[in-house]
Amino acid sequence: MSAQPTAFDAPLIELSGVTKSYGSGSASMQALRGVDLTIHQGEFVAIMGASGSGKSTIMNIIGCLDTPTTGSYRFKGIAVEQLDRNQRAQLRRYELGFVFQGFNLLSRTSALENVELPLIYRGLPNAERRQLALNALATVGLNGWASHTPSELSGGQQQRVAIARAIVTQPAVLLADEPTGNLDSARSVEVMEMITRFNQESGITVVMVTHEPDMAAFASRVVHFHDGLVASDKRQAGVAS
Amino acid sequence: MIWNTILLALREIRRNVLRSFLTVLGIVIGVAAVIIMVTLGGGVTVKVGDQISSLGSNLLIITPGKRMGPGQVSGAGPFKIEDATAIAREIPGLAGVAPMSSRAMTVVFGNQNWSTMVSGITDDYFSVRGWAVQSGREFNASELRSGAAVCIVGATVQTKLFGNQTAVGNRIRLQKIACEVIGVMEAKGQSTMGTDQDDLVLMPLRTFQRRIAGNTDVNMIQVSAQKGVSTEKVQRDIERLLHELRHIPANSENDFNVMDMKEITKMLTNTTKVLTGLLGAVAAVSLLVGGIGIMNIMLVSVTERTREIGIRMAIGAMEREVLLQFLVEAIVLSSFGGLIGIVLALVGSFAIASALSVPFIFNAQIVLIAFLFSAAVGVIFGYFPARKAARLDPIEALRHE
Structure with missing residues (x-):
């Protein structure tokens, strides 16, 4: 279950012929119209596209929050579309870490307790949980902020707590949905550099949705979505490398 | 988890x-x-x-008149002292039989007077009620027999008439008779019904009958059963005996009432x-x-x-x-x-x-x-x-x- 870099040549994420439609009959709306996408361990993929292009939908599907209407999604070879709600929750718990645009921290809850949350669901003992959470906070440069609640932290700090919460479980994939959308450019760069560092040092696969080319520039691969289809898929040298 | x-x-x-x-x-x-x-x-x-158990253990109370319903009693002739002696003689398993007769009266000491209940009793009264004299003494046999002008007062009467002074040895007036106080009962406090149990004056039954009531009536007979004796059986026995003594036709209702305190409890x-x-x-x-x-x-x-x-x-x-x-x-x-x-x-x-x-x-x-x-x-x-x-x-x- 750990995300240590290993010789894992089979794709980590494998989407084939994925469609997603909402509603039914004449009111139905097709958000994805047959997406094929393969992501290998250790990649840093930026997903771009205009609003309504389907980038959020694909993110939800990759994040096991949603299932395709047709087509298949294999995660580490597991057919996710065949899993029930609880099995997908388990997959998120052990394999995925989420970072959101709006930070999504629990309010009136200390940074430490926020970071501990996923470890609680993993059932870790108290002392170990605390230590791991403190380490994660230190990794994102928030030593000494453990007892502060989100309202006492700046936006950049809140997003770093959210990153700590996402990586504290050492997931295989870090899913970032517009992680810099609510930050100024200096904070944005900080956050991007941090994500890039986790990608390169820990080998965590990163899938990031963004509409800012500056942020997409940090990725090693940029996938453009247009009208529910992959419009382009380019590899590039990331900014930090 | x-x-x-x-x-x-x-x-x-x-x-x-x-x-x-x-x-x-x-x-x-x-x-x-x-x-x-x-x-x-x-x-x-x-x-x-x-x-209720402070009234005395295994207590049965016999009163004349039949119960017509809650609180209602039809008139019927009182008992006589012979009824009490018959009960004592005929019914097995009794610890004591205490006939008594009472009347509300004003008692006077010096310039103090107080309305209270005056009762004529026999010596079984103390054991049947499980009640003792606190200071002074109980009536002796000759006082009971001759109907001497002696009395024992309850704690309330002691306080109302005598204050802190001791009542024993003084004479109180009950209508026309002067009566020497020879004892004070222990305080018992309020009953379940809220009446003051210590507001009373006791005298020998004979004294009461001759000098106050002017008759030989007994208003109430209190009976206590011996320990371990079924009060239900005693109740039935007394009912049967009184039925006979009072010449009640076989198919009529009794014109008296036997209450088992245990039942009431x-x-x-x-x-x-x-x-x-x-x-x-x-x-x-x-x-x-x-x-x-x-x-x-x-x-x-x-x-x-x-x-x-x-x-x-x-x-x-x-x-x-x-x-x-x-x-x-x-x-x-x-x-x-x-x-x-x-x-x-x-x-x-x-x-x-x-x-x-x-x-x-x-x-x-x-x-x-x-x-x-x-x-x-x-x-x-x-x-x-x-x-x-x-x-x-x-x-x-x-x-x-």
Whole structure:
């Protein structure tokens, strides 16, 4: 279950012929119209596209929050579309870490307790949980902020707590949905550099949705979505490398 | 996992201390009300039982007249002293037979006077009633036989007429006769019916009959059964005997009444028990209302925390875990309320019990029941909001503002 870099040549994420439609009959709306996408361990993929292009939908599907209407999604070879709600929750718990645009921290809850949350669901003992959470906070440069609640932290700090919460479980994939959308450019760069560092040092696969080319520039691969289809898929040298 | 869930629930409660407290207030009051009612009810039941048994153990009271219904007695001829001697002679298993005759009168000492009940008694009276003289002495055999002008006063009469002075050795006036006080009874306090048992003057029955009543009537015969003798059997025996002595036709009702104090004790304690149950049930309704309050707040809380639920689900919380978290939150809240209620109730019922001079009887059973009930309230009223939370769609929940 750990995300240590290993010789894992089979794709980590494998989407084939994925469609997603909402509603039914004449009111139905097709958000994805047959997406094929393969992501290998250790990649840093930026997903771009205009609003309504389907980038959020694909993110939800990759994040096991949603299932395709047709087509298949294999995660580490597991057919996710065949899993029930609880099995997908388990997959998120052990394999995925989420970072959101709006930070999504629990309010009136200390940074430490926020970071501990996923470890609680993993059932870790108290002392170990605390230590791991403190380490994660230190990794994102928030030593000494453990007892502060989100309202006492700046936006950049809140997003770093959210990153700590996402990586504290050492997931295989870090899913970032517009992680810099609510930050100024200096904070944005900080956050991007941090994500890039986790990608390169820990080998965590990163899938990031963004509409800012500056942020997409940090990725090693940029996938453009247009009208529910992959419009382009380019590899590039990331900014930090 | 259950520990983690409890941990999460406790963190949530701590995050909202004031609201949590207000939420459980209903439960606190409900639990406290139930326990206080039942505890005080238990104390009253014991007190009533004690007061009745203070009249004397295994006591039967025989009065003339038949009972026509509650409080109504039809007129019938009084007993005679021969009836009492016949009972003493014929009925087996009796410890004492005390015939007596009473009249309300004004007693005078110096310039003080006091209205009280004057009774003529025999020497069995003291043992039958389980009552003793505190200072002075009882009537001796010659005083009883000759009808001497001597009397024994109750504690109230002693205080009203003599104050702090001792009554023994003084003479009090009852209408035309002057009567020497030879003793003072021990104080007995109020009876269950609220009458003052110490407000009386006792004299030999013969003295009363000759010098006050001017007849040979006996108004009441009190009988005590020996220990281990069935009072039901004694009651039947006396009824049969008096039926015969008073020449009542075989198919007519008795024109006298034999009351078994044990029966009355049972009846009164049953009444207080029923009342306790009723009050407890009314209090239990407030517990129910408290439960609805918890459900209300939990539902609001689920709506308010929709995004948080989304976050938890994205992080990997399963449906069951979200359900359990909200359920445990409700249970922890309501049990907390229950505990606070129990403490409040014990302090409260102790204070009220001592204020009403009712014994405080700790009833572990009702405390346990009230606690379990409060926890059950959490389960019942927490389930619906918890299920609502668990069924949320994570994507929708994350989008919720």
